[in-house]
Amino acid sequence: MTTYIVIWLICGIITLLIGQKKNIHPFGSFALGAVLGVIGIVIIILLPTELPKAPKGMIAVKCSRCNTVQNVTPSQATFQCWQCKTTEPMSKAVR
Numbered sequence: 001m002t003t004y005i006v007i008w009l010i011c012g013i014i015t016l017l018i019g020q021k022k023n024i025h026p027f028g029s030f031a032l033g034a035v036l037g038v039i040g041i042v043i044i045i046l047l048p049t050e051l052p053k054a055p056k057g058m059i060a061v062k063c064s065r066c067n068t069v070q071n072v073t074p075s076q077a078t079f080q081c082w083q084c085k086t087t088e089p090m091s092k093a094v095r
Helices: 002-021 026-036 038-046
Strands: 059-062 069-072 078-080 087-089
Touching: 002 026, 002 038, 026 038
Parallel strands: none
Antiparallel strands: 059 069, 078 087
């Protein structure tokens, strides 16, 4: 019985660490691993990476050329990537 609890905790910690790298809520990723064990690890690996939360009044977008995440105001028609200097329309931005 104790070994099962230790294995579930280890799976929870593994999913927590993977979830942090993917910007997934820490409690949710830990619970996924702790409840489902190894299946939870597989699920968290397969989940897509979430964009970090933008400040109030802005949205987080990802450049389609270099995958850099940046915060822009939603009223803009276009945005320029701060890293590669590519200008893209907001309709093409990954949110």
